[in-house]
Amino acid sequence: MFTIGQQEIDAVAEVINTRKLFRYADLEAGRAYACESRMKEILGCNESLLVTSGTAALICGLVGLGIGPGDEVIVPAYTWLASAGAVLAVGAIPVLADVDETLTLDPADFERRIGPRTKAVIPVHMAGRPSDMDRILEVAKARGIAVLEDSCQAVGGSYKGRYLATIGDAGAFSFNVYKNISCGEGGALLTNDRRIYERALYYHDMGSAFRGHTLSEPEFLGNTYRMNEIQSAVLYVQLGRLEGILAQLRERRNWIQDAILAADAPLKLSPSADIEGDCGVHVSFLFETGEARIRFCERAAELGCKLGSPIDSGKHVYTNWTTLLERKVGVHPKMNPFLWPENQECRIEELTPECCPRTLDLLTRTATVGVGFDQTREACEAVAEILCRTAREIAGNG
Numbered sequence: 001m002f003t004i005g006q007q008e009i010d011a012v013a014e015v016i017n018t019r020k021l022f023r024y025a026d027l028e029a030g031r032a033y034a035c036e037s038r039m040k041e042i043l044g045c046n047e048s049l050l051v052t053s054g055t056a057a058l059i060c061g062l063v064g065l066g067i068g069p070g071d072e073v074i075v076p077a078y079t080w081l082a083s084a085g086a087v088l089a090v091g092a093i094p095v096l097a098d099v100d101e102t103l104t105l106d107p108a109d110f111e112r113r114i115g116p117r118t119k120a121v122i123p124v125h126m127a128g129r130p131s132d133m134d135r136i137l138e139v140a141k142a143r144g145i146a147v148l149e150d151s152c153q154a155v156g157g158s159y160k161g162r163y164l165a166t167i168g169d170a171g172a173f174s175f176n177v178y179k180n181i182s183c184g185e186g187g188a189l190l191t192n193d194r195r196i197y198e199r200a201l202y203y204h205d206m207g208s209a210f211r212g213h214t215l216s217e218p219e220f221l222g223n224t225y226r227m228n229e230i231q232s233a234v235l236y237v238q239l240g241r242l243e244g245i246l247a248q249l250r251e252r253r254n255w256i257q258d259a260i261l262a263a264d265a266p267l268k269l270s271p272s273a274d275i276e277g278d279c280g281v282h283v284s285f286l287f288e289t290g291e292a293r294i295r296f297c298e299r300a301a302e303l304g305c306k307l308g309s310p311i312d313s314g315k316h317v318y319t320n321w322t323t324l325l326e327r328k329v330g331v332h333p334k335m336n337p338f339l340w341p342e343n344q345e346c347r348i349e350e351l352t353p354e355c356c357p358r359t360l361d362l363l364t365r366t367a368t369v370g371v372g373f374d375q376t377r378e379a380c381e382a383v384a385e386i387l388c389r390t391a392r393e394i395a396g397n398g
């Protein structure tokens with residue numbers, strides 16, 4: 001969760017004093033432009049485009065990749081509904097795949113679910129935890145599948161030394177209020193591919209209506225997802241805070257994890273594809289059964305430590321995507337990609353509440369404790385102590 005203060009207030013006041021709230025009022029002197037430049041510097045990628053939300057960034061990424069009707073896109077069954085909704089927004093069909101114990105896309109299941117119409121995959125770095133990008137890229141490259149990283153929950157996270165959102169063909173960030181840094185609402189598309197960027201640029205600005213110049217890609221009409229200068233001013237300050245926020249989160253996550261490991265308690269930490277790059281938002285535990293997880297959480301709560309479980313995280317769990325599972329997309333029936341002739345050879349019938357049982361099992365067996373970036377070391381160690389005590393008590397009682 002982000003932190004915000006006087007610096008953001010001053011930055012917003014400065015923009016208001018200029019009266020230039022629109023990013024194209026003075027493009028290269030503006031805050032949106034400055035954010036894009038700063039993101040490119042921080043992340044080491046060639047292109048960055050600010051948009052109004054993480055969902056818009058995903059949609060622009062899919063448009064940039066040329067995804068549309070007749071295409072399938074593989075999406076993990078544990079993610080915010082928007083990862084799959086973005087696929088439908090460009091007229092394509094999402095195919096769900098299981099997550100593994102890291103609660104990110106299982107590369108083996110991704111490979112199993114590939115069909116003749118699969119054009120892209122969206123690995124989602126959930127709760128700041130990186131997906132296994134090496135294996136995902138290996139499969140994707142071998143099968144000619146584009147990779148759009150959903151890094152909405154992992155701004156600033158990395159995998160083997162590379163920033164998430166810059167490893168695949170393109171990546172999306174969200175800056176909504178649940179993220180590591182925030183400007184209320186917002187998003188960004190990151191890519192090293194000029195073609196993806198140019199198409200996204202057209203798409204996010206009604207065919208580049210305001211920027212008004214022609215790029216090397218052919219022009220087309222799009223949508224309007226332009227970022228404004230007030231939010232960008234907040235975001236620019238937030239970008240400066242990112243490294244510090246992540247360092248604090250990771251330090252506190254390590255205090256909790258290290259205390260648990262040192263105590264050698266009968267408690268299994270969930271694996272991570274790269275613990276160093278993990279943003280440190282949560283510490284996760286994996287239990288043998290859902291019942292064991294519930295029993296553990298109840299006892300830990302009695303002792304003063306509240307845990308959550310991803311199975312209770314609402315529309316992050318695919319079985320709660322009622323509109324999608326019931327094929328209710330848009331108001332006008334002709335705007336529903338599930339009904340389009342081009343999509344009838346896509347595996348629409350596989351989108352059922354039963355399609356990803358392993359994901360449901362793993363989510364039910366996982367418990368998480370949130371990490372607060374300003375928690376003291378004592379508070380972190382007290383959490384660890386309660387968790388170890390709970391685990392020992394339960395193990396002792398058989």
Ligand SMILES: Cc1ncc(COP(=O)(O)O)c(C=O)c1O
Nearest residue numbers: 053054055080082152153174176
């Ligand atoms: C994994 C994931 N993808 C996409 C999104 C969409 O981001 P936004 O709410 O900014 O549209 C979110 C937002 O919470 C998310 O968590």
